Amino acid sequence: MADMSLPAPTAAPAPVAIPLRQILPWAAFAAVIALVLLYFVGVEQGVLSVFAGETVHEFVHDGRHLLGFPCH
Structure with missing residues (x-):
């Protein structure tokens, strides 16, 4: 028998x-x-935009809504 x-x-x-x-x-x-x-998800659009156009905004769009930032 085994121990x-x-x-x-x-x-x-x-x-x-x-x-x-x-x-x-x-x-x-x-x-x-x-x-x-936080800047790119919450603020990157309009007057405070670092990059021209809507590329960054569209890239983080769903994340903005998920975190409660309005964008429309």
Whole structure:
């Protein structure tokens, strides 16, 4: 017969603390990317348009409505 005993319990690994100095640049980068995406989805049309035409507006059109930005 095979040995049916349970394996010996092992200690759970302790979480490693990540210093704020390592997180801060990535958090700032993520915030800039989020603001750029928010601009293109929410504001890119009309007077504040960076690109001429409706290309960007049509590309993010469904996302605008999904996020509650009016555009018509």
